[in-house]
Structures are given as C-alpha cells and as structure tokens.
Amino acid sequence: MIHANRWYAAATAAEISTQPTEQVICGRPLVLYRAASSGKLVALENRCPHRQAPLSMGTVVGDDIMCIYHGWVINGAGQCVHVPHQDSVAASVCIDAYPVTQKWGLVWIWIGDADKVDETLIPDMAWTEDDEQSSVFIRFHVGANYQLMADNLLDVSHSDFLHTSTFGSHAGRRAETEHVKAELEAWSEDGAVYGHRTLRDVVLSPMAAAWAATDKPVTRTHKTRWTPPNNINIELIMENDENKVTIHHDHLMTPESETSCHYFLIWTRDFSVHGGYPTDEDVRREQSTVIESEDIAMVEAQQRNKIRFGDPGDIPGAADKIVAAVHKRIAELEDAEKARNAA
Numbered sequence: 001m002i003h004a005n006r007w008y009a010a011a012t013a014a015e016i017s018t019q020p021t022e023q024v025i026c027g028r029p030l031v032l033y034r035a036a037s038s039g040k041l042v043a044l045e046n047r048c049p050h051r052q053a054p055l056s057m058g059t060v061v062g063d064d065i066m067c068i069y070h071g072w073v074i075n076g077a078g079q080c081v082h083v084p085h086q087d088s089v090a091a092s093v094c095i096d097a098y099p100v101t102q103k104w105g106l107v108w109i110w111i112g113d114a115d116k117v118d119e120t121l122i123p124d125m126a127w128t129e130d131d132e133q134s135s136v137f138i139r140f141h142v143g144a145n146y147q148l149m150a151d152n153l154l155d156v157s158h159s160d161f162l163h164t165s166t167f168g169s170h171a172g173r174r175a176e177t178e179h180v181k182a183e184l185e186a187w188s189e190d191g192a193v194y195g196h197r198t199l200r201d202v203v204l205s206p207m208a209a210a211w212a213a214t215d216k217p218v219t220r221t222h223k224t225r226w227t228p229p230n231n232i233n234i235e236l237i238m239e240n241d242e243n244k245v246t247i248h249h250d251h252l253m254t255p256e257s258e259t260s261c262h263y264f265l266i267w268t269r270d271f272s273v274h275g276g277y278p279t280d281e282d283v284r285r286e287q288s289t290v291i292e293s294e295d296i297a298m299v300e301a302q303q304r305n306k307i308r309f310g311d312p313g314d315i316p317g318a319a320d321k322i323v324a325a326v327h328k329r330i331a332e333l334e335d336a337e338k339a340r341n342a343a
Contacts, residue, residue, distance in 0.1 A: 002026045002255060003229040003333060005112030007122050009252040009264045010043070012137045013105050020065060022046050022056035024256045026111050030098065031056040035063035035076060042076040043100040043109050049080060049093050104128045105137055106252070106264060123231045127248050127268050135268040136283045142296050144303035146253040146261035147330075150230045152299050153251045154326055156197055156222045157182065157319040162298060166290045167207040169199055169220055186321040193329050195224035195322035204238065207286060210277065211269070212238040212245050226326050228333055230254075245271045259303055265291070 010023050011032060020033040031046040031054070040063065046054050048067035058068045064075045064082075073082035078097035080089050099110035099117045104125040110117050128135045142149050152158065160169050183198040199220045209215055223235040234249040250266035267283050278286070316324055 002111065003337065005110075005116050005118075006229045007101075007108040007110055007119075008229060008254040009106045009231075009262070010100070010109040010254065011107040012139055012264065013102050013107055014137070015139070016041065016107050018060045020056045020058055020060060022054065023262075025109055025262075026255050027257055028111075029054075030109070031058075031065070032100070032107065032109075033060050033065060036060050037062045040076065041100045041102060041107060043098040044074065044076075044078050045095040045097075047095060048072055048074070049095055050083075104250075105135065105266065123225075123227050123233065123250075125233065125248075125250050125266065128250075128266055130268075132273060133248075133268050133270050134273045134280060135266050136280050136287070138265045138267070138284060138287055138291075140263040140265070140288075140291060140296060141256075142261050142263050142299060143259065144261065144296075144299045145259055146230055146255045146263075148299050148302055148306075149261055149263055149296075150226075150232060150251070150253045150326070151323050152295055153232050153234070153249075154195070154224065154226065154322045155320060156224070156234065162294050163290065164205055166205055166294065167211075167286070169202045169204055169208065182319065184319065184321055186325040188325055188329055191227070191329075193224075193226040193322065193325045195222070195226075195325070197222040197224070197322075207290075208238065211247070211271070212240075212243055213271075214240055214242045216240055216242060224322055226322070226329075228330070245269070259307075263296075 008025055010025050015021065016032050016034055018034050018036045020031050023030050023032055029046040030043050032043050034041060044055060046056050048055055048069060050070055050072045053067055053069035055065050055067060055074065059066050061073060064073050066073045071084045072080055074095065075081045076097065078095045080093040083089050099114055101108050101119060103122050105128055108122055127133050186195045201217045202220050203217050204212060212218060218238045218240045221237040225233045230253040232251040236247045236249060238245055248268040252264040254262040256262055265287060267287055272278055
C-alpha cells in the first residue's frame with residue numbers, strides 16, 4: 001500500500017540538475033529538474049498535455065520546461081504557459097505538480113494532499129552535515145517490493161550469515177561461536193519503531209574488522225529506528241579496548257511499482273574522515289559490491305519465490321522482533337488511512 005501524505009526519497013541531490021530526469025515514484029511517472037533561473041526543484045507528471053510526449057525529453061527554459069515535440073512550455077506548477085503561434089492558453093491545459101524539497105543530501109517528493117505538506121516528517125539525519133563525519137550516497141534499483149527490501153535491512157541478524165565473509169560478524173554459525181548470544185529488543189514510540197541488538201565478544205568479518213581497525217573480538221551494537229513510509233536508520237557501534245567506531249546507515253526505500261523500488265543508502269562514518277582507510281571511494285566500492293551481490297540478489301530471489309509460490313506467508317523467528325513491530329505499525333497506519341478515506 002502506498003502511504004499518502006508522506007515524503008519519499010526521489011533522488012540524491014547530485015542527480016537533479018537543469019537536465020530533466022525521469023523517475024517513477026509510487027507508480028507515478030515524474031519528471032524532475034532544477035529551474036535554471038532560481039535553482040528551485042520541480043516535480044511534474046512526465047507528460048506534455050498536448051500529445052503526451054515525455055517532458056523528461058524536453059529542455060529547461062528559465063524556470064519552466066519546454067516539450068521537445070512541439071515546443072509547448074509548462075511551468076513549475078504544471079500550467080501550460082506558452083503554445084507556439086497561439087495567442088493564449090486555456091487554464092485547463094495543465095498537468096499535476098508535486099511538492100518537492102531537498103534535505104540531508106536527498107530530494108524528497110510529497111505524495112498526497114498539497115495542503116498537508118509537513119517537512120517535519122522528513123527523518124532527521126543531521127550527521128550527514130557534520131564536518132567531523134563523512135557521508136557517501138549510493139542509489140540502487142531493486143527488482144522487489146520496497147517492503148521486502150526494508151525487511152532485509154530491519155533484520156540485521158542476516159549479516160551473521162549472508163555477510164559472514166564481508167561486513168558481518170562470526171556469530172551463531174560455527175560451533176566455536178555459539179557462545180555469542182544476541183540481545184534483542186524492539187518497541188514503538190511516537191509513531192516510530194526502535195530496535196536494539198547487541199553481540200558481545202564477537203569476531204568481525206574482514207571488512208568490518210578493517211573499519212574497526214582491530215582483529216580482536218568486539219561488542220557490536222545496532223540501534224535501529226524506523227519511520228514511515230519506509231525509512232531506516234541504523235547506528236552501528238563496534239568497540240573493544242583498542243578502538244571504537246560508529247557508522248550511521250540510512251536506508252530509504254521508495255516504491256517504483258509493486259515489484260520494484262528505489263533504495264537509497266547514506267553511509268556515514270566518524271573515522272578516517274580526513275585520510276586513511278576507508279576513503280569515500282572505498283566505501284562506495286565496497287557497499288555497492290556487497291549490497292548488489294548479496295542483499296539485492298537475495299531480496300530479488302525472495303520476490304521471485306513469492307510470485308512462484310503465491311506468497312504463502314512468512315513464519316517469524318525470535319530474531320524478527322523489529323520486523324514484526326514494523327509490520328504491526330504499518331498495519332495500524334493502513335487501518336487509519338482506510339478509516340479516513342471511508343469518512
């Protein structure tokens with residue numbers, strides 16, 4: 001279900017310029033661009049009202065966009081303001097425009113009623129603007145429902161298995177690590193869902209050990225916060241007597257269709273900010289490689305199986321507390337939205 005009256009991440013700030021770009025958000029084909037004169041962000045239906053040509057193929061002229069097919073000009077409010085060789089344009093010649101804003105290095109689009117726009121609903125990610133930390137922005141396309149991708153990120157216990165040779169931990173898989181017990185709690189508060197998972201005396205996988213600059217066991221803590229529609233922040237802390245590092249993982253899932261989504265990752269570290277390993281390029285290469293070959297490959301395989309087997313339903317385990325709490329919160333939001341629509 002698409003939750004109306006919410007902000008969805010539509011692009012990284014660097015992706016949107018005076019060159020129009022197409023994005024399909026929540027099933028809506030949109031064109032996004034920056035106005036050439038003011039730099040203002042614009043989001044419109046990706047069609048010219050004349051002959052339905054994609055405006056993303058057009059050209060930004062001042063603060064407006066001109067259709068490349070016949071030169072009709074549409075302004076940032078979706079109103080046609082010029083037709084070549086025509087003295088006037090009827091007010092009815094228009095397309096839908098969407099509220100759009102930029103914050104925390106991302107472009108956000110409001111899906112819902114324009115008179116209910118509320119920028120406080122954009123999740124707080126202030127660490128992305130901290131000079132003592134470094135943030136890397138990566139965008140992925142996933143051939144799976146956005147909730148499947150979110151569930152993968154909410155249940156960090158998969159990192160002990162799927163990522164055991166990359167950035168996970170050696171916990172619970174081999175007989176010699178069975179002494180490592182996961183401490184897990186989840187709760188809801190003020191419309192958000194929180195989770196806290198701790199592994200003590202755990203050996204890190206090679207990539208994570210390199211980040212933490214230690215080959216000794218650590219306490220590895222994941223602090224998770226979920227906010228609707230599907231925004232996840234994970235604060236990862238790895239510490240022992242030698243070192244302590246903190247990484248903020250911001251995962252933002254935006255539906256494209258029922259079986260595809262946009263996945264935005266912001267990876268923010270408080271170490272090696274001004275030199276040393278990892279550099280921003282190290283982070284980009286490592287995260288892109290692992291997420292595409294492990295996380296996304298697995299989630300897309302899940303999606304295929306859900307279709308093949310008619311979505312038989314999942315059987316939750318003890319490690320699924322956070323996922324279960326989020327699903328409960330989503331059901332509450334859907335019930336409230338249906339009640340509002342009925343009223």
